[in-house]
Amino acid sequence: MADDQTAVSGNPVIGLEKELQQITEAIGRFGSGVPEHIAIVAEPLGGRTTLVSEIRRRHGEKVHYLPLEFVISPSHLPDFSSIPEEIILIDNCRFLATRMIGGFDVLDAFLHAQISSKKLFITTWNAFSWQYLSAVMNIDAYFPTIITIGRMDTPVLKQVILSRHRPGEIRFLDEGAAERSMFYSLIHKKVHLPLMANEIFIPWIKLNFTVMLRRLPRKKRIQVSIEDVIFEKINRIARGNPGVAILLWESSLKEHTISLAAITETPYTIDLDTNESFILTIILSMKSLHEKDLAAIAGSEMNIRRVLYRLVQQGLVRDEAGYYSVPPFALGPVIEYLKKTRRLW
Amino acid sequence: MADALLSNVTAELPIRTIDANLILYIIFIIVVAYVLTWLLSFILVHVSERIGWYRTSVTMIIPLLKLLVYLVALYYIIIAVIEPSLTQMIAFSGLFGAAIGFGLKDLFADIVGGIVIIFEKPYQIGDKVTIGDRYGEVKDIGIRATRIQTPADETVSVPNFTIFAQPVTSGNTGDLAMMIVIDLYIHPDSDAEKAMKILKEALVTSKYVIISKRYPYTVLLEDFPFYQRVRAKGYVNDLRLEFEFKSEVTRRAWAEFRKAGIRPPSFVPPAGQISGASEDPDAELL
Numbered sequence: 001m002a003d004d005q006t007a008v009s010g011n012p013v014i015g016l017e018k019e020l021q022q023i024t025e026a027i028g029r030f031g032s033g034v035p036e037h038i039a040i041v042a043e044p045l046g047g048r049t050t051l052v053s054e055i056r057r058r059h060g061e062k063v064h065y066l067p068l069e070f071v072i073s074p075s076h077l078p079d080f081s082s083i084p085e086e087i088i089l090i091d092n093c094r095f096l097a098t099r100m101i102g103g104f105d106v107l108d109a110f111l112h113a114q115i116s117s118k119k120l121f122i123t124t125w126n127a128f129s130w131q132y133l134s135a136v137m138n139i140d141a142y143f144p145t146i147i148t149i150g151r152m153d154t155p156v157l158k159q160v161i162l163s164r165h166r167p168g169e170i171r172f173l174d175e176g177a178a179e180r181s182m183f184y185s186l187i188h189k190k191v192h193l194p195l196m197a198n199e200i201f202i203p204w205i206k207l208n209f210t211v212m213l214r215r216l217p218r219k220k221r222i223q224v225s226i227e228d229v230i231f232e233k234i235n236r237i238a239r240g241n242p243g244v245a246i247l248l249w250e251s252s253l254k255e256h257t258i259s260l261a262a263i264t265e266t267p268y269t270i271d272l273d274t275n276e277s278f279i280l281t282i283i284l285s286m287k288s289l290h291e292k293d294l295a296a297i298a299g300s301e302m303n304i305r306r307v308l309y310r311l312v313q314q315g316l317v318r319d320e321a322g323y324y325s326v327p328p329f330a331l332g333p334v335i336e337y338l339k340k341t342r343r344l345w
Numbered sequence: 346m347a348d349a350l351l352s353n354v355t356a357e358l359p360i361r362t363i364d365a366n367l368i369l370y371i372i373f374i375i376v377v378a379y380v381l382t383w384l385l386s387f388i389l390v391h392v393s394e395r396i397g398w399y400r401t402s403v404t405m406i407i408p409l410l411k412l413l414v415y416l417v418a419l420y421y422i423i424i425a426v427i428e429p430s431l432t433q434m435i436a437f438s439g440l441f442g443a444a445i446g447f448g449l450k451d452l453f454a455d456i457v458g459g460i461v462i463i464f465e466k467p468y469q470i471g472d473k474v475t476i477g478d479r480y481g482e483v484k485d486i487g488i489r490a491t492r493i494q495t496p497a498d499e500t501v502s503v504p505n506f507t508i509f510a511q512p513v514t515s516g517n518t519g520d521l522a523m524m525i526v527i528d529l530y531i532h533p534d535s536d537a538e539k540a541m542k543i544l545k546e547a548l549v550t551s552k553y554v555i556i557s558k559r560y561p562y563t564v565l566l567e568d569f570p571f572y573q574r575v576r577a578k579g580y581v582n583d584l585r586l587e588f589e590f591k592s593e594v595t596r597r598a599w600a601e602f603r604k605a606g607i608r609p610p611s612f613v614p615p616a617g618q619i620s621g622a623s624e625d626p627d628a629e630l631l
Contacts, residue, residue: 278552
């Protein structure tokens with residue numbers, strides 16, 4: 001989620017209470033002699049930063065915070081035994097591994113250090129990087145507590161966004177468009193399947209009875225607030241990603257006023273070859289990566305300049321001083337495309 | 346007596362007068378059936394190419410739809426020519442059977458083979474198969490023959506009857522992913538452990554690979570008299586890219602092997618000169 005979230009309501013982790021509770025319980029169990037390492041897994045802009053900030057706020061003096069900013073080499077891995085704090089919080093652990101021959105050595109060394117240490121490691125991971133490492137290296141075996149931040153449903157998202165403003169500050173402009181189909185909304189249910197260790201999120205259709213009732217004869221009609229329609233649209237475009245939803249909200253908000261027409265969706269037509277899909281998967285998994293790291297992953301066979309040019313030209317990737325990342329509004333379409341073409345497993 | 350029965354049956358068979366209109370009608374039905382099957386194939390193949398993960402699930406219904414269209418067309422042709430009763434149908438089937446026995450045996454064996462393929466599914470459209478000594482991707486399952494596109498881009502028509510006579514191997518059985526075996530041969534003095542690590546990493550970092558619990562991978566080492574074989578088994582995410590996958594992993598692994606001082610085997614005597622080696626089919630590959 002956006003780093004600068006300022007919650008007026010006083011609850012900085014709206015929608016993530018359950019996850020925070022699980023982390024607090026795992027920290028509480030630490031010290032019993034059984035390893036309690038924690039992995040926090042979320043999609044880009046999925047709410048990881050919010051959780052990390054709250055952990056640091058609550059356990060400040062006990063936590064050594066170590067954010068990774070770029071791909072590191074084995075020699076740059078710190079000596080964890082020399083850190084005085086009991087809890088080591090390592091942010092952006094995706095930078096511990098790169099998808100190339102020899103690219104797992106740092107991660108191997110880190111995991112070895114982690115299981116040899118008596119400290120508690122709290123690590124944060126990009127969901128797609130985690131999925132890859134989980135399939136390839138069975139990394140989930142190293143973490144007894146895995147917190148997966150799922151997609152957010154509209155009522156929670158509404159709370160998150162409105163908590164950033166004073167009550168009554170926002171004016172919702174009704175242009176008569178609220179009549180449109182709101183019979184159902186897409187939510188993401190957390191399901192625990194038998195024979196599967198982790199919970200999974202499945203898209204679920206929730207029928208909107210209040211809107212259905214609105215179609216009844218005039219006397220029986222129930223008013224649907226324009227707020228709900230607006231937040232439903234924002235969440236549909238953001239595909240349940242709170243960070244993307246907040247950015248969409250901010251870009252649609254004009255002088256504390258928002259209307260349905262102001263919320264626009266950027267259309268993407270994605271057509272990529274194998275090399276382009278592969279590099280896009282790497283950029284998505286790493287959130288942001290420098291061109292020289294991408295060139296090392298691509299190898300000599302691939303013309304990385306051409307691939308990056310094609311991705312930037314289609315608006316799927318942006319170049320910020322040599323660092324490439326997927327723009328927030330392209331995240332949803334890119335993830336859907338890469339899942340469809342089996343780049344994300 | 347049989348003659349009398351047959352004459353009774355044929356005498357009552359209300360065969361319509363064969364005129365230009367009837368012939369045109371039959372031709373029209375055949376053309377419509379052909380166009381319809383072509384159109385269905387075209388649309389479904391087009392849809393399957395866009396659908397990604399479930400490509401083969403869509404293409405598998407094409408042969409069934411084709412069979413359905415041809416059966417309906419046959420029904421319309423029969424009722425256009427005659428209006429048969431049950432007795433007449435039995436007599437007609439007898440004559441039909443005799444015709445098959447004499448001249449159209451192979452054709453009907455192929456059609457029956459086609460029906461068996463549709464229902465038993467030894468392979469589906471989109472699969473990579475070996476039928477007899479032919480290997481390639483199944484592009485179409487017709488009523489008479491199956492068309493296979495070989496790696497050299499040749500289209501081979503294999504009569505459907507072949508499935509009764511020869512074994513059929515499907516590399517993926519309806520799935521889009523397919524297991525690929527990649528063998529690299531190294532000098533016996535080379536560091537085999539390092540070679541296994543490099544090949545494993547070349548496999549898992551490939552842009553063509555898919556790995557999950559359903560699609561696992563493994564790297565194996567086997568010792569031979571004059572070389573060691575490092576074998577990687579993994580799934581390519583789209584079977585159309587099997588050769589690219591194999592080539593990419595091999596190329597990248599060998600580039601790293603050289604950097605790590607891992608050498609290829611220097612000399613292998615002809616298979617016949619090594620006792621015991623002649624039983625090993627892999628020795629002939631070198």
